[in-house]
Amino acid sequence: MTYKRSEKIKHVNNFNDHLEVITDGSSSTLKLNYFWLRENCRCEKCFNNTTNQRHLTIIDLPDDVKPDSCSFNDGKIKILWSDKHNSIYSLDWIIKYSQPEILPDPILWSGKLSEATTITCNDLNSKTKVADLIRSLIVYGVGFVNGLEPTIDSTEKVVTSMFPVQRTFFGDMWKVEKYLTFLDTAYTNEFIGAHTDNTYFNDAAGLQIFHVMKFEEGGQSLLVDGFRAVNDVENVNPDFVKCLKNVKVESYYSDETRLITHFDSILKYSPCNRLNQIRYNLYDRSPRMVPLPAEQQGLFYRSLRCLARNIQNPNGEWWLKLEPGTAVFINNWRVLHGRASYKGSRILGGCYVSMGDFLSKARMLKVII
Ligand SMILES: C[N+](C)(C)CCCC[C@H](N)C(=O)O
Ligand SMILES: O=C(O)CCC(=O)C(=O)O
Numbered sequence: 001m002t003y004k005r006s007e008k009i010k011h012v013n014n015f016n017d018h019l020e021v022i023t024d025g026s027s028s029t030l031k032l033n034y035f036w037l038r039e040n041c042r043c044e045k046c047f048n049n050t051t052n053q054r055h056l057t058i059i060d061l062p063d064d065v066k067p068d069s070c071s072f073n074d075g076k077i078k079i080l081w082s083d084k085h086n087s088i089y090s091l092d093w094i095i096k097y098s099q100p101e102i103l104p105d106p107i108l109w110s111g112k113l114s115e116a117t118t119i120t121c122n123d124l125n126s127k128t129k130v131a132d133l134i135r136s137l138i139v140y141g142v143g144f145v146n147g148l149e150p151t152i153d154s155t156e157k158v159v160t161s162m163f164p165v166q167r168t169f170f171g172d173m174w175k176v177e178k179y180l181t182f183l184d185t186a187y188t189n190e191f192i193g194a195h196t197d198n199t200y201f202n203d204a205a206g207l208q209i210f211h212v213m214k215f216e217e218g219g220q221s222l223l224v225d226g227f228r229a230v231n232d233v234e235n236v237n238p239d240f241v242k243c244l245k246n247v248k249v250e251s252y253y254s255d256e257t258r259l260i261t262h263f264d265s266i267l268k269y270s271p272c273n274r275l276n277q278i279r280y281n282l283y284d285r286s287p288r289m290v291p292l293p294a295e296q297q298g299l300f301y302r303s304l305r306c307l308a309r310n311i312q313n314p315n316g317e318w319w320l321k322l323e324p325g326t327a328v329f330i331n332n333w334r335v336l337h338g339r340a341s342y343k344g345s346r347i348l349g350g351c352y353v354s355m356g357d358f359l360s361k362a363r364m365l366k367v368i369i
Contacts, residue, residue, distance in 0.1 A: 009072045009091055019070065021077070023091065030098055037079065037326075040097070041087040056063045065305045094349035100272050102369050103362075104139050106334070108228040110316040116140050121147035124161045131365040133162075133329065137207065138367065141335035142223060142328065150213040150231040150324035155349045158327060159209055163361055166200070166205050166352040169258065176348040183255040185283060189343065194311050194336035195281040198352070199251035200262045204279060206355025212322040216344030221328065223318040224336040229310040230267060233303075236310075240303035245269060247300050250286035251279075260288060266304070277333040282308065311336060329340070 014020075019037065021030040025033050039058050046056050057128065062083055069080045077089045101312030109115070117136035123129035124145075136143040148154045156173045159165060165172045170182060178189040198204035200235040210221065234241045245267045252261040289297055311318070319340075322328055330337055333355060362368045 090104030116142040118144040141331035146326040162351040166354040199281040206358040207353035211327040214347040219342030222338035232310040245301040
């Protein structure tokens with residue numbers, strides 16, 4: 001049930017451990033736990049309105065706190081609590097924090113995606129245009145910015161006009177050629193199949209920005225909607241999706257100076273059980289399968305192979321040629337990327353942006369409310 005903002009209160013009823021608020025904008029009822037209301041009092045004694053942090057801690061309050069009296073008018077609910085504290089709550093605040101954040105719904109795609117938003121460098125001063133790019137990254141997982149100079153500086157300027165760059169051991173802005181600066185296929189001229197990055201980090205980058213600044217032959221880019229592939233697996237066998245959601249696999253990066261590993265599931269879901277992230281990288285997956293018992297590894301491999309077949313389904317692949325001057329922005333929690341092998345010189349610039357910083361910008365521009 002999604003409540004609209006600026007609804008009106010029709011009734012308020014007190015129950016043993018919660019308040020029920022009936023509004024004129026929706027058929028159902030808001031059920032508000034008394035302790036939740038009391039510990040979220042926004043008066044200056046309970047809450048620091050400068051730092052947006054609570055003053056009180058939950059053990060400061062009696063377990064059985066409940067209203068001695070309760071009234072409402074003009075979109076506000078006033079409560080005198082049994083601990084003799086007075087609180088005032090706005091209905092808009094209650095509605096905002098009584099339901100999940102509202103994001104644009106994802107739209108699954110296969111093959112060439114003409115609906116992805118493209119903006120130009122000149123659009124970066126427009127909140128509306130930047131919001132369009134961000135919306136495309138939530139709805140489709142892909143967006144483009146063109147009009148760049150074919151340089152790292154120009155790429156950095158475009159990205160940092162919207163988001164801070166996420167630093168990893170690869171650096172802040174990276175420049176990728178066929179020299180093994182790091183021990184990864186990306187730093188060769190070989191084919192790379194569809195994958196998401198950073199499965200060996202706890203916090204996989206939310207965005208990956210690629211700008212092919214120079215190329216000679218080959219090196220086309222591949223994009224695949226990971227959420228579409230998961231949907232296809234669900235249609236084959238829901239138990240495979242459940243397995244990929246529950247089994248945690250180890251990924252790793254190893255070179256002479258570092259060994260980075262991280263255990264996590266390939267599919268991760270939001271608290272509302274919506275697919276929130278795919279962490280799929282067959283290249284960086286570690287041989288270590290424990291603690292998964294050997295007798296359960298058969299189901300895991302059947303599940304992963306089903307996902308791999310759907311990811312590698314040619315009908316779902318979008319092959320595109322990134323030209324110097326155009327940067328592709330990829331939602332690395334949803335869309336997989338890869339590239340064809342190439343000959344001669346090729347220079348790829350880019351960077352990561354954390355999912356936290358991306359979603360924060362989306363909230364500031366009201367793409368998420
Ligand atoms: C993007 N950049 C070239 C810096 C990293 C390339 C390494 C990607 C790594 N296999 C991963 O999946 O995280
Ligand atoms: O070279 C490319 O276009 C992409 C390389 C890649 O897959 C990566 O850096 O994760």
